Amino acid sequence: MHQESPAYRDFEPDFEFGETICAGIIKGNGFGNLAYEGKELVGLMLGIIGNIPWVKMEAAHEVMLYVKPEFRNGTIAIRLIRSFEDWAFDKQIDYVFMGVSAEINSVMVNQMYLKLGYENSGHNFKKHLM
16 A cells, blocks of 8 residues: 555655554454455455544544555445444444545545545645655
């Protein structure tokens, strides 16, 4: 994913961040799901429960959703998202927040989220200063 992403490919990967997220999943504070096609790993989703900024409420936040390019026209992403929603529901979380920060097929991903019942709740912007 890192090399495919226009937003991230010019930056050094932070493997410690990934280890922290995975440690949280192991402790039960996060979500992780892998998608396989036969024996091949073709997608994954990671998420956490955290506070909504400026609101006294927790929500489920997607940290990463990735499906290999050759498997993107199927239902893998939708199945991963539904499993994340089920996990959040089981944790009695009222809201799920999803995002598109990696700039990989952003328009298509936005359309998928809208079809799944998500509402647009803002945008991310970046500016390179140095």
